[in-house]
Amino acid sequence: MRKRYKKKFKKSFRFGDLIFLYLFFIFSLFFYLNLYYFTLPIILLFIFIPFYFYYYFIFITILFLLLFYFYYYFIIFLHDMTYIHVNPMDNKNGEIIVSIQSQVFDGFCGNNVGTFVLRRRGHIPKILNTVQYYSKYKHIGAEISNDTLKNIINEFCKDILFADNSSNTNNHTTTVITATSTTNTNQISFLTGYMKTYDCVDIVMNAIVELKKKKKIENIITNNENIEKIQNKEKEQVELLIENIINLNYFWICDPVMGDNGRVYVDSDVVKAYTKATTYADIITPNQFELELLSNTKINNEKDVIKSIDQLLNNGSKIIIVTSVRYSFDASNLYLYVGFYNNNKKLICFKFKIPRCDIDICGTGDLFTSLLLSFILKQKGNILKIISKVLNIMQVSN
Ligand SMILES: Nc1ncnc2c1ncn2[C@@H]1O[C@H](COP(=O)(O)OP(=O)(O)O)[C@@H](O)[C@H]1O
Ligand SMILES: Cc1ncc(COP(=O)(O)O)c(C=O)c1O
Incomplete structure (x- = not known):
């Protein structure tokens, strides 16, 4: 009796197909609701229990569960490959990043880009907005006053120095050190971008220089002897x-x-302030x-670029990265140059060729510097590899 009924049932309803559709529907629903976590297989198991007396359904259920697990772990794997997973509150390495740039209401430049990129890559920057403008193109809004700027930066410097002095006592409540009590306050990096006035650049620069002095930060640790011992090829590395x-x-x-393509978007004396900053940055x-x-x-031409890089390095900067140079004889490419002195004070210069898109993209410089900072901190090592990684992300197709 039961057998006959089963046969009839199979023929008339094509029950197997219906179950397939049912499973497909349930899976789609759960995925649509983003409920693809561990509880899902268990829920599904209960849903399919009524069908368990058909070994055919048991087989399908297990197959689906297995597929689901593979799919789930595959997604996680892909996600891990693409993004760096960091708990935003997990500042165990004690790095301190200070991002001093513009803020705009509309569009992407300055801190809108820089701090987004840094956070997305797992850093926790401290953010100071030098201006609040409507957009990159409409500089309507306000600049930070000298007093406010000084107050905030001084407070930060105080916190840093206080953290150094009281690193053995854990009873402090300063904002800088809230992340961990073992914060290494030597791991500080400053990223500065748009500053409208001479005073703004000057105040920021003086604070950085002063902090460096107080913390007795030595400039660089190059050990000539060690480098001489290494064979030539490795020496280059x-x-x-x-x-x-x-x-x-x-x-x-x-x-x-300061500007681009002949257009200046800061006060005219800011160039003097930055010329001074080339001694300390x-x-x-x-850009060009x-x-x-x-x-x-x-x-x-290239000679002019190299001469200019040499001049800035001579002032005291350690690395010059000219983010884009456009030559009249090559309209389809941009060129990036990186220059620095080796131990024998010989200028080392490299260039990268970048396929040029025929559009004016906003905030590219800010994207470049924030990625550069992130890769320096996370990857370290060969500077050319660091720049290549940054450019790989920046690359856009025509
Ligand atoms: N038109 C473009 N085509 C392709 N890449 C670009 C273009 N404009 C900018 N970039 C990328 O952005 C980086 C920084 O751009 P750049 O224009 O030099 O910065 P800034 O915004 O400071 O003027 C370049 O090194 C390049 O990788
Ligand atoms: C307010 C403002 N205007 C203009 C610019 C220049 O933008 P770009 O670097 O894309 O030329 C910036 C860049 O930070 C900015 O913040």
């Missing part, structure tokens, strides 16, 4: 290590944002126009 060029425990990436990232302003040289 050692020269390229960023930790041999700048002090990674404390450095300043200064993007001298560890890494300077001008900014390099021309800083070196007072018109860039027509």
